[in-house]
Amino acid sequence: MMINLKMNGDMSAPALMVRVTVTLLTVGVFVLLVKLGFWQLSRGEEKLGFEEDLSARDSMAPLSLEQIESKVGKEVLTGYPLKAKVGTTSSPSFIGTT
Known part of the structure; x- marks a missing residue:
């Protein structure tokens, strides 16, 4: 996080642009990681289903x-x-x- 130490509190345009870019990038990466987490959870459930099918087939004649x-x-x-x-x-x- 950038801290503005200017006396009047105004940020220059380039500094504001950097702050906005970093914020948007952080939010984008966070959203991507959350989606990947949900994908992993659904993939885990899918694999449990496959495992149940294999166990059922294994007990067949x-x-x-x-x-x-x-x-x-x-x-x-x-x-x-x-x-x-x-x-x-x-x-x-x-x-x-x-």
Whole structure:
């Protein structure tokens, strides 16, 4: 904060401009930081929702490969338990391809 030590109390135009600029900059940064804080709170709630979804999926019975393939493109597949037999084959198979 600038203190004006002039006897008559009048501020020159450049000093007033600096004071106004610093004040506006301070208010702008404060508003930005408050908005970022609220964004972090909403992002935290969103992540808690994801965590609950993953916990619910973790307690489910394992899905077959066919069940997983039927969900491709319709929802996020992260966290589903998968039960599959693995072996060798002459033709490669990829999830989500036809």
